[in-house]
Amino acid sequence: MRNLRISWLWLTTSFRAAPLLMTISAVLVAARAITAPAQTYGLSLLIEGLASDKSSTIALGIGIIVGGLAVAFVADVIGWPLQDTAQERMAGRVHADLLDVTTGIPGLTHHERPDVADRLELVRERAWRMGVGAEVLLWAFATVANTVTVLGLLGSVNPLLLLLPLLGATRIWSAYVSSTRQHKAWEDSMPQERLVDRLIEVAKDARTGLELRVFGLGQVLLDRIFSLQTDRYRRRVEAARWGGKVDGSVRLAFGLAYAGAIVWVIARARNGQQTAGDVVLVLLLAPQVDQMTGGIARNVYWIGEVVRSFSRYDWLREYAKDNAWQTSVEPAPARITSGIELRNVGFSYPGTDSAVLSDVNLVLPAGSAVALVGENGAGKTTLVKLLARMYDPTTGRVLVDGVDLATISPDAWRSQLSAGFQDFVKFELTAREVVGIGDVERESDEAAVRAAISRGDAASVVAGLPRGLDTQLGKKFTDGVELSGGQWQRLALARAFMRERPLLLLLDEPTAALDPEAEHRLYEQYAAAARIAAAETGGVTVLVSHRFSTVRMADLIVVMHNGRVEDVGTHEDLLAAHGRYAELFNLQARAYR
Numbered sequence: 308m309r310n311l312r313i314s315w316l317w318l319t320t321s322f323r324a325a326p327l328l329m330t331i332s333a334v335l336v337a338a339r340a341i342t343a344p345a346q347t348y349g350l351s352l353l354i355e356g357l358a359s360d361k362s363s364t365i366a367l368g369i370g371i372i373v374g375g376l377a378v379a380f381v382a383d384v385i386g387w388p389l390q391d392t393a394q395e396r397m398a399g400r401v402h403a404d405l406l407d408v409t410t411g412i413p414g415l416t417h418h419e420r421p422d423v424a425d426r427l428e429l430v431r432e433r434a435w436r437m438g439v440g441a442e443v444l445l446w447a448f449a450t451v452a453n454t455v456t457v458l459g460l461l462g463s464v465n466p467l468l469l470l471l472p473l474l475g476a477t478r479i480w481s482a483y484v485s486s487t488r489q490h491k492a493w494e495d496s497m498p499q500e501r502l503v504d505r506l507i508e509v510a511k512d513a514r515t516g517l518e519l520r521v522f523g524l525g526q527v528l529l530d531r532i533f534s535l536q537t538d539r540y541r542r543r544v545e546a547a548r549w550g551g552k553v554d555g556s557v558r559l560a561f562g563l564a565y566a567g568a569i570v571w572v573i574a575r576a577r578n579g580q581q582t583a584g585d586v587v588l589v590l591l592l593a594p595q596v597d598q599m600t601g602g603i604a605r606n607v608y609w610i611g612e613v614v615r616s617f618s619r620y621d622w623l624r625e626y627a628k629d630n631a632w633q634t635s636v637e638p639a640p641a642r643i644t645s646g647i648e649l650r651n652v653g654f655s656y657p658g659t660d661s662a663v664l665s666d667v668n669l670v671l672p673a674g675s676a677v678a679l680v681g682e683n684g685a686g687k688t689t690l691v692k693l694l695a696r697m698y699d700p701t702t703g704r705v706l707v708d709g710v711d712l713a714t715i716s717p718d719a720w721r722s723q724l725s726a727g728f729q730d731f732v733k734f735e736l737t738a739r740e741v742v743g744i745g746d747v748e749r750e751s752d753e754a755a756v757r758a759a760i761s762r763g764d765a766a767s768v769v770a771g772l773p774r775g776l777d778t779q780l781g782k783k784f785t786d787g788v789e790l791s792g793g794q795w796q797r798l799a800l801a802r803a804f805m806r807e808r809p810l811l812l813l814l815d816e817p818t819a820a821l822d823p824e825a826e827h828r829l830y831e832q833y834a835a836a837a838r839i840a841a842a843e844t845g846g847v848t849v850l851v852s853h854r855f856s857t858v859r860m861a862d863l864i865v866v867m868h869n870g871r872v873e874d875v876g877t878h879e880d881l882l883a884a885h886g887r888y889a890e891l892f893n894l895q896a897r898a899y900r
């Protein structure tokens with residue numbers, strides 16, 4: 308059933324990508340495939356006619372030969388470009404579908420699971436091979452047409468000769484087993500391939516160049532890449548060699564059998580049991596039968612490759628369908644009246660068993676600014692990700708005004724969020740776009756972009772750009788301007804402020820690259836504006852910071868430790884409690900004194 312679905316997917320993707328091109332190409336390749344055996348037949352007729360002095364047979368023979376030449380010429384001139392275009396269209400279609408499928412998955416789990424990542428990588432890497440799928444399909448048509456013609460001609464000389472192509476079928480078997488082995492070698496070396504790609508990226512990325520040089524890691528990295536590559540190639544070359552040996556032996560056996568058949572036909576012709584034309588036909592069909600079985604074998608190999616690629620592609624589509632959170636259809640609330648509650652929340656990252664969050668019970672009241680504090684690895688970012696619903700909790704629930712977040716449409720929920728992260732993305736776009744994409748619908752609204760820039764305290768960054776908001780950022784462009792870490796971060800923060808009244812604003816150390824004073828000033832300014840907006844919408848701000856001068860401004864401070872909520876309260880409450888918060892606060896305060 309699955310195979311049927313995959314074949315159907317292959318067929319429909321090929322024809323959907325270029326319906327007219329594929330149809331014309333199919334007719335042309337099939338016509339082209341029968342010209343060689345047909346011309347051989349024409350030649351045997353010509354010799355037959357000359358031997359028996361029959362003008363009609365001679366004329367028919369010449370007609371078939373010339374007709375074959377004409378068909379071959381037209382098919383070659385028109386067919387190849389059409390086939391190439393069909394292939395490109397198909398590869399383009401698969402790329403587009405692939406992006407559509409992967410970006411359509413609402414959660415992040417597929418980035419965490421190595422098995423999914425491997426398949427994604429294989430599909431992406433083999434997308435061109437799926438483009439070849441269009442061509443392979445055409446070859447298959449051609450092979451069928453060619454095989455039927457060759458078998459018909461051989462059978463017409465003597466049905467016993469049909470044993471030859473049957474023997475040739477062992478080549479199909481050898482192609483199949485060697486392609487399976489080669490494919491396994493590819494799949495087995497996929498994790499190494501991903502690692503090599505990653506290491507190469509690290510080796511050539513300008514951002515990593517500084518540390519690589521300081522720590523003298525260049526050679527270490529090269530050695531690592533080289534050893535991984537060597538191992539990867541060794542596996543693949545071994546598989547290819549094995550396939551070569553099997554195929555070589557099978558071909559040799561087939562060649563010997565064919566030589567025997569030619570001797571047999573010649574002997575029969577000398578006894579008057581076959582004509583001279585028959586001998587010519589069998590002689591000239593020899594390389595064609597070899598080509599035919601080779602063609603079928605190649606087809607089997609490529610069909611196997613294409614089917615495997617399509618089966619991964621199909622798997623990914625099914626995965627995307629199963630992980631589309633299709634039951635999450637409720638609209639997001641327009642405002643929050645009571646708050647966001649985490650009830651008995653526990654969480655482990657996909658593919659791992661260790662609990663990163665356990666027994667989290669927490670209420671983030673409507674309209675409040677909540678700070679999350681705790682040591683590295685305490686689980687703050689993970690909590691932020693659950694609130695943005697990048698993952699669902701492993702146990703427990705996140706409730707928005709009592710409604711389970713898992714029932715709310717992820718797109719609807721995210722359209723009500725905004726966020727700024729420490730690991731923000733340096734989108735290499737114009738400054739206007741870098742900020743504006745924080746609210747795509749208002750991206751070209753100059754006033755909105757400028758207001759967000761002012762909220763993110765990034766006006767000085769834009770003022771320093773040669774073409775203001777229209778300056779291209781990033782080193783990849785000749786006229787691109789590179790910014791400092793702090794400048795990029797201010798723009799990322801301005802992006803987070805593009806949505807003016809989000810129901811949930813997640814700020815996960817988005818100001819880590821700013822100095823503490825700048826951070827403090829920014830939040831003071833932000834908090835005043837946020838309070839006014841929050842009074843209207845009940846919006847909640849969640850802030851992660853290691854700086855207590857900022858944290859103390861929050862209405863509620865959540866102290867996390869080893870994935871659990873250890874304490875909750877205002878700055879004053881927590882200081883009075885003399886617990887971990889007071890200890891960390893005093894430590895930092897002393898350092899600044």
Ligand SMILES: Nc1ncnc2c1ncn2[C@@H]1O[C@H](COP(=O)(O)OP(=O)(O)OP(=O)(O)O)[C@@H](O)[C@H]1O
Nearest residue numbers: 419656659663681682683684685686687688689690
């Ligand atoms: N993608 C992931 N897969 C598996 N484990 C992860 C992943 N991301 C984080 N973890 C683990 O989850 C734990 C909590 O990480 P998290 O990033 O939530 O901590 P944090 O409190 O934000 O730390 P920091 O202050 O360093 O940013 C850590 O032990 C980390 O190793």
